[in-house]
Amino acid sequence: EVQLVESGGGLVKPGGSVRLSCVVSGFTFSSYGMNWVRQAPGMGLEWVALISSGSSYIKYADSVKGRFTISRDNARNSVFLQMNSLRVEDTAVYYCARAGTALPVAFFDYWGQGALVTVSS
């Protein structure tokens, strides 16, 4: 069974940092690209970042470029999102999601349960 489990969310002050982790199981992690998608309270879905299976291809949404960094550790079946210089508008549930094909840019076929990040003073 494919599982994705996020952790690391919580309350952080504006300008602060937080690191999200997503540990996966049930598939060969090193063969798939991974993504982070967020959803602000009561709002729609916003793609945040993607990383290819071997970390050679990385892309970010303009709203987080220069502040967020996506990375992965294939030995630990994990993908990470380092979030710096956080703003109130970064408050959201952050989902990790698997790319549905061997290509890094793809639809998302499996999603985690999400981690809530609240940015507030």
Add this chain to the structure above:
Amino acid sequence: DIQMTQSPSSLSASVGDRVTITCRASQGISNYLAWYQQKPGKVPKLLVYAASALQSGVSSRFSGSGSGTDFTLTISSLQPEDVAIYYCQKYDSAPLTFGGGTKVEIK
């Protein structure tokens, strides 16, 4: 960047009705279009990819069509369990933009 526009933003229909949701891309994206369903308080679920390919395990009530800039998601016979917000998403290239969502309710 390519923008994704969904319509309507919400709809109310009766059980058994045929429901159609539209997604329009501001530039052509071939068939790199996916549809997701998000039920209240739940994680998004993939319904359709490649514009018309039904994800494994998804009810055959759902179907997708379109190519280029105009796409549709159709629910052939609306059921109570279909109450949700539906999102389209382009994945031809980054950014992987979602549409604004369509909220489907039962009349």
